[in-house]
Amino acid sequence: MNRFAVAQVESPDQAVELMESKRFVSPVYKAGGLDLLDHLKEGLIEPGLLVDIRTLAGCADPIHQAEDGTLRISANATLADIARSPLMHEHAPVIAQAAHSAASPQIRNVATIAGNLLQRPRCWYYRQQQFDCLKKGGHQCFAPDGENKYHAVFGGGPCHMIHPSSLAPALSVCNAHIHVTGSGRESIPITELFHAPDQGLRSEHNLSPVEIITHITFDPVPHSAFCAVHEKQAFDWPLAMAAAALVIESGTIRSARICAGAVAPIPWPLPKVEDALRDLRIDDDGELDKACSLAADRGEPLSQNAYKLKLLPVAIRRAVQRAIARNAEAPQ
Amino acid sequence: MSMRDEHIPTVMPTTNRSANIGATLNDDTSRLEAIAKVTGAARFSRDVYLPNSLFVSFIRCPYGAAKLESIDTEAATAVQGVLDVQMSRKRGQYHGQPAGYLVADSPSAMWRGLRALNAQWKPQPVKTGITDEISGPPPVPPSVQSLLDEAENTLDTVYTTQVQTHASAETHGSVVDHHGDTAILYTSTQGTFAARDGMEEAFGIPLSAIEVRCEHVGGGFGSKLRAGKESLIAARVSAKYKRPVYLFVSRAEDHLDTGNRPSSRTYVNIGFNSDGTILGGRMQSYGGVGVGGNGGVHVPSGRYSLGELARDHTPVRFNGGAERPFRAPGAPQGAFVEELMLDEIAAITGVNPLDLRLARTTHDDFREMFTLGAEHIGWSSRAATGSQKGTIRRGFGIGSGSWERYPARAEAEVVINRDGSVEARTGTQDIGTGNRTVMAVVTADRLGIPLRNVSVRLGNSTLPIGPASGGSMTVHNVAPAMMQAADDAKNQLLALLADRLDAASQDLDIVSGEIRRGDETLMTWSQACVKAVGQPIVGRGNRTQGVARYGGAGHSRGVQFVELAVDVETGIVRVKRIVAIQVCGRVMCRKTAENQVMGAVTQGISYALFEDRILDHNLGSMVNPNLDMYKIIGTADIPHIEPIFYTKGQTGPRSLGEPPTIPTAGAIACAVYNAIGVPVRDLPITPDKILAALEGDAA
Numbered sequence A: 001m002n003r004f005a006v007a008q009v010e011s012p013d014q015a016v017e018l019m020e021s022k023r024f025v026s027p028v029y030k031a032g033g034l035d036l037l038d039h040l041k042e043g044l045i046e047p048g049l050l051v052d053i054r055t056l057a058g059c060a061d062p063i064h065q066a067e068d069g070t071l072r073i074s075a076n077a078t079l080a081d082i083a084r085s086p087l088m089h090e091h092a093p094v095i096a097q098a099a100h101s102a103a104s105p106q107i108r109n110v111a112t113i114a115g116n117l118l119q120r121p122r123c124w125y126y127r128q129q130q131f132d133c134l135k136k137g138g139h140q141c142f143a144p145d146g147e148n149k150y151h152a153v154f155g156g157g158p159c160h161m162i163h164p165s166s167l168a169p170a171l172s173v174c175n176a177h178i179h180v181t182g183s184g185r186e187s188i189p190i191t192e193l194f195h196a197p198d199q200g201l202r203s204e205h206n207l208s209p210v211e212i213i214t215h216i217t218f219d220p221v222p223h224s225a226f227c228a229v230h231e232k233q234a235f236d237w238p239l240a241m242a243a244a245a246l247v248i249e250s251g252t253i254r255s256a257r258i259c260a261g262a263v264a265p266i267p268w269p270l271p272k273v274e275d276a277l278r279d280l281r282i283d284d285d286g287e288l289d290k291a292c293s294l295a296a297d298r299g300e301p302l303s304q305n306a307y308k309l310k311l312l313p314v315a316i317r318r319a320v321q322r323a324i325a326r327n328a329e330a331p332q
Numbered sequence B: 001m002s003m004r005d006e007h008i009p010t011v012m013p014t015t016n017r018s019a020n021i022g023a024t025l026n027d028d029t030s031r032l033e034a035i036a037k038v039t040g041a042a043r044f045s046r047d048v049y050l051p052n053s054l055f056v057s058f059i060r061c062p063y064g065a066a067k068l069e070s071i072d073t074e075a076a077t078a079v080q081g082v083l084d085v086q087m088s089r090k091r092g093q094y095h096g097q098p099a100g101y102l103v104a105d106s107p108s109a110m111w112r113g114l115r116a117l118n119a120q121w122k123p124q125p126v127k128t129g130i131t132d133e134i135s136g137p138p139p140v141p142p143s144v145q146s147l148l149d150e151a152e153n154t155l156d157t158v159y160t161t162q163v164q165t166h167a168s169a170e171t172h173g174s175v176v177d178h179h180g181d182t183a184i185l186y187t188s189t190q191g192t193f194a195a196r197d198g199m200e201e202a203f204g205i206p207l208s209a210i211e212v213r214c215e216h217v218g219g220g221f222g223s224k225l226r227a228g229k230e231s232l233i234a235a236r237v238s239a240k241y242k243r244p245v246y247l248f249v250s251r252a253e254d255h256l257d258t259g260n261r262p263s264s265r266t267y268v269n270i271g272f273n274s275d276g277t278i279l280g281g282r283m284q285s286y287g288g289v290g291v292g293g294n295g296g297v298h299v300p301s302g303r304y305s306l307g308e309l310a311r312d313h314t315p316v317r318f319n320g321g322a323e324r325p326f327r328a329p330g331a332p333q334g335a336f337v338e339e340l341m342l343d344e345i346a347a348i349t350g351v352n353p354l355d356l357r358l359a360r361t362t363h364d365d366f367r368e369m370f371t372l373g374a375e376h377i378g379w380s381s382r383a384a385t386g387s388q389k390g391t392i393r394r395g396f397g398i399g400s401g402s403w404e405r406y407p408a409r410a411e412a413e414v415v416i417n418r419d420g421s422v423e424a425r426t427g428t429q430d431i432g433t434g435n436r437t438v439m440a441v442v443t444a445d446r447l448g449i450p451l452r453n454v455s456v457r458l459g460n461s462t463l464p465i466g467p468a469s470g471g472s473m474t475v476h477n478v479a480p481a482m483m484q485a486a487d488d489a490k491n492q493l494l495a496l497l498a499d500r501l502d503a504a505s506q507d508l509d510i511v512s513g514e515i516r517r518g519d520e521t522l523m524t525w526s527q528a529c530v531k532a533v534g535q536p537i538v539g540r541g542n543r544t545q546g547v548a549r550y551g552g553a554g555h556s557r558g559v560q561f562v563e564l565a566v567d568v569e570t571g572i573v574r575v576k577r578i579v580a581i582q583v584c585g586r587v588m589c590r591k592t593a594e595n596q597v598m599g600a601v602t603q604g605i606s607y608a609l610f611e612d613r614i615l616d617h618n619l620g621s622m623v624n625p626n627l628d629m630y631k632i633i634g635t636a637d638i639p640h641i642e643p644i645f646y647t648k649g650q651t652g653p654r655s656l657g658e659p660p661t662i663p664t665a666g667a668i669a670c671a672v673y674n675a676i677g678v679p680v681r682d683l684p685i686t687p688d689k690i691l692a693a694l695e696g697d698a699a
């Protein structure tokens, strides 16, 4: 670990100012610090300054609903806050469930939603210093010819990482807006937050280094659900995840938003599944199953991860069925 | 529906108090250091920071095989706070192999120094597993072939297991405090006395001048049986600079270079008849030992009659950290082969796996334990293998294990003070097993006084000698010595008291903290101590004499029954219950004994389903040297574990540390087979393998 300074700021403006000041070498924002500390400890980054934006006072209520119904989660809300929010359970179960399914209770108590979206890949080559892979400015991706059991089955190349965030696919099916400050623009749709590896390797998202996420907004999606397949029941990375948001009218799916996680370098939308789900009866299990099985189409598995293509349709079907049943888990 | 099945209880495992109560010397004592451990007050060697310390880190090879092309030792020593860089080799043969070390006066200077070294390693070709060397077994010898030809059925297959790292809570390392003529070695060890063997040279002082301390030890599982390179280097540096030295390795280094349970590959050709009679055959195993070791696979175990078996074993070397003993070395691997093979034979012949075991077992204890376990798990509700149709399929499996009782030298002292306090002394360590608690329990029991009067001193080489906690040797060797020491102290006290009271000492006794003559209570324990004890009384005991009176005899046998559920759409396995019936002789302390069984079973589940050291097959680096991608069981995955002690006709203590981890993985493999109808012959049993097996791909 290198030596660094820590700054506790009182306003986003102050944070941005520090980031731009050039007094420190490659300053970074720190929220919960989980992913950041992993990077520091492995020597993957060597910032001269951590700007602790965790201390930024958000609004009193980190999760809240405006008069017009819009839901708002502040950037510093923890996964635990979200997982036990009655508002989320009622109006956006997919978000509550995604937060609840992630990591472990200890991690959820510390992890913020903004940090969760912007966390870096868990690719095991990326995470160890000795592998100078493409993502770190090297010349090679070690995954295709190496150990790739947990890598991408869609959209890979030249980097085959999976995006690890559980909240990203969930927020995608909510058509969430990410509100930012620091660069002039105010918000971007979640679908434009991430980019594929061929659009740039050194970062997974489209924010500039000084931009701060302040909060996230979206409209209620009551018929929504999340499903993650984990080997272990806690403290584990999902093998595949699925987020589903449906509009249901008189027993029929009018429209569907489906997004997969842990299978591609970005949250992976599945428009073909969405199309196939449209106008299906919610009790037509056979047709629902058929629609969800399209999720595996055009998969490009590496040598050790084809099993993910079997898991994904199952995860999607389970998310869709859960959204239909809308048996939102009781807040805990 | 979330796939974290809410219906599977994730609360703390149950115990079987009702089954075990009465069979134990002590029923309700909790670990003496429990509060200290959960509050963080317990001081492990890793927590010892001495003033003016130096910090040392190894410089390690980052690939399976590599040449050190350049290293900037000058830049490193120029870093403020870095004192020295010593290099010992320019080639590495496994990821994590030390090539030198760096000395600094703070952890942060140490890290900056390592960075400044800018070591450039050039990777070389590697071999990363058994199959890089071995493509298959040699042909079956003609004598075996004729036996197989005679059999009505044969099974010709291969069972494989992964490398499991020890992953103890406390990593490996030592803190050395050198005083010139003497030194103290605070170390994380399974053997207080073994920890300094061979260290004289590094310290430059005689063995007797080195004091080892390990008040609390965070596990070892066989990887901390003797002084490691961590101690050697720390001692050398401390001797050189005359300053205390701190050298504890990181989690990653612990995975890479402190031993592991070797991988294995066992080819089985076995012949049997349709009634389940097994005629014999051939077992050829290979142990994946990394850069050194034997990697034995303990099969056949002798627990079943398997006919006439030709048996051969070969260790296979490749570019991985060397093996070390790991909780019942070779035994879980062997039990996995044996139990799954039996279930495959059962399925082919249509014989119920329980009946097959009852018929083939070689010992009556097993027969009784199988019957008892079947009742507890509800074996009669087991569906025939492969007969289920739903998404979630239930499986039942059986495993067995046994372990010897290895004798070892052990001495003990029990000191009675004038204030009524008692100190039980043994140099042996408590690596988390409950040794401290057991010593207090047996001392209080032999003295006839309440446990609160007794404190235990252990984990120090100035105390009476005892064995390393390896081979399950601690309690059954040390407890008899301690009991004899307590008897000796008690007799001395009663003799002194008899003098004062003008009584015959054989008429006096101590019961529940009171001095009695017949039915008459003469005084309390404290009064007696004030009256009779001047200088402290020191009672002495040793194993040889103690065992004659209090020793156990025989093996520690055990059987386990598993119930689990497999989601056949995802391949996810959830273990629901494990009934663990275990022989360990007389149970000294119920809670710590049950705890050993639960821990062993938990580690067995982790081995069966999760843990796997993955080496990149091109570069030989371990890609998961951490605790998130090296998947190790967590509390949420621990099912109900029900330890039942089988104490029929048993007297003194026997082994317990290792035996209950032997049956688990085999039993789980059998249960998965029962649930899905296809055997997965490769540990760990992960979702990808289950899905492949269900699709008929090679498992």
Ligand SMILES: Cc1cc2nc3c(=O)[nH]c(=O)nc-3n(C[C@H](O)[C@H](O)[C@H](O)COP(=O)(O)OP(=O)(O)OC[C@H]3O[C@@H](n4cnc5c(N)ncnc54)[C@H](O)[C@@H]3O)c2cc1C
Binding pocket: A028, A029, A030, A031, A032, A033, A034, A035, A036, A037, A053, A075, A101, A102, A103, A104, A107, A110, A111, A112, A113, A114, A115, A116, A117, A118, A119, A120, A164, A165, A166, A167, A211, A212, A213, A214, A235, A236, A237, A238, B628
């Ligand atoms: C064993 C394990 C299992 C896990 N399982 C899961 C899982 O199942 N699903 C899942 O989603 N995650 C999982 N995680 C990851 C964990 O959820 C993330 O590390 C965590 O959410 C990061 O949040 P943080 O607040 O600590 O971020 P930090 O580490 O503080 O920050 C992460 C990044 O985001 C930037 N950042 C943070 N906040 C802002 C902001 N407001 N504006 C701009 N930039 C910002 C930081 O500069 C940094 O680059 C797991 C982690 C572990 C260790």
Ligand code: SF4
Binding pocket: A121, A123, A124, A125, A126, A133, A134, A135, A136, A140, A141, A142, A143, A158, A159, A160, A161
């Ligand atoms: S998948 Fe991406 S992060 Fe991983 S080795 Fe390849 S380029 Fe690096």
